[in-house]
């Protein structure tokens with residue numbers, strides 16, 4: 299049984315009496331979940347590693363779910379950690395690993411969050427879950443709600459690609475397209491709707507759901523046999539991944555299951571880089587920006603209001619950094635990952651590899667360090683990022699002669 303302590307405000311220590319208050323009424327911080335883990339021993343680590351359950355739920359005791367019967371799982375987690383030899387050679391990092399989350403059930407890292415989030419929703423008795431999203435979270439919340447038997451309402455900004463809306467619809471969600479800017483107008487309506495209708499909030503403003511990405515830290519410790527990478531690079535939008543990996547690594551460190559934590563790196567698109575800007579200026583919190591359009595659509599977030607400050611603290615405490623890359627660098631990285639590693643990642647996911655290359659080129663990362671790049675979403679999420687030339691689609695005659703001509707072109 300995951301022994302859940304109370305929710306607690308990380309800034310002022312406020313502890314609500316109810317499990318459904320997510321925000322501190324005094325300082326407005328998102329509350330934090332604490333799970334009781336201090337009694338675990340090395341034998342528990344071995345037991346969890348040996349579990350036949352290969353989803354994130356082999357780490358059940360670290361998640362804020364009281365009973366296993368509440369678990370809502372589609373088999374998420376334990377994604378491959380691939381030593382990409384040809385990519386290593388190209389980028390000049392001998393020990394570059396790709397954490398391939400493109401293979402998660404709905405094709406993105408959001409499944410780590412929503413498996414935990416919807417399990418708690420079931421436990422707390424909610425009947426409708428909601429999220430506002432540029433695509434990946436909508437699909438994931440819709441899928442896990444379907445599995446939980448909970449209704450889902452997802453809000454997307456006007457202009458969201460139909461391919462993304464279709465996936466959420468396929469899982470039975472009610473999709474609401476809203477005319478307005480994502481970070482401001484859509485966010486305002488979303489907050490008002492959660493309050494008005496009492497829906498279960500699946501954004502990073504939900505402390506339970508934020509626990510899910512701790513599984514990155516647990517899985518890496520398992521997959522590298524207790525070794526810790528020198529660097530972990532994460533495509534960053536809301537800051538949940540950086541915050542949760544930090545927390546997961548800290549938990550293992552406090553138990554003596556690992557000896558140190560990796561340097562964490564927030565990787566962003568230059569068009570939407572509020573965390574990079576705040577990190578470089580030495581700020582304790584984010585200055586919200588209006589994000590510009592970028593090929594990395596899934597991480598086009600200008601106001602990571604809930605966990606931005608937590609992510610900044612995690613970057614600094616880990617001795618890590620933050621870096622932004624251009625759309626050109628992102629598309630180049632996407633092509634390299636496909637052609638040299640055999641993984642089709644969406645542009646937002648390729649941002650981690652683009653940043654790895656940038657930090658290697660500038661000498662921040664040294665050739666023999668162990669570097670993990672999280673590949674957080676599948677390329678089929680956004681197929682139009684790859685422009686096919688029209689002539690590539692022109693059919694040839696079904697003859698060897700025509701084939702030879704085509705191959706010679």
Ligand SMILES: Cc1ncc(COP(=O)(O)O)c(C=O)c1O
Nearest residue numbers: 534535536537538539596674675
């Ligand atoms: C593909 C992809 N990568 C990365 C992220 C990063 O989110 P976070 O910074 O909250 O971990 C998101 C979600 O916003 C995403 O959809």
Ligand SMILES: [Zn+2]
Nearest residue numbers: 307310322325
């Ligand atoms: Zn507070």
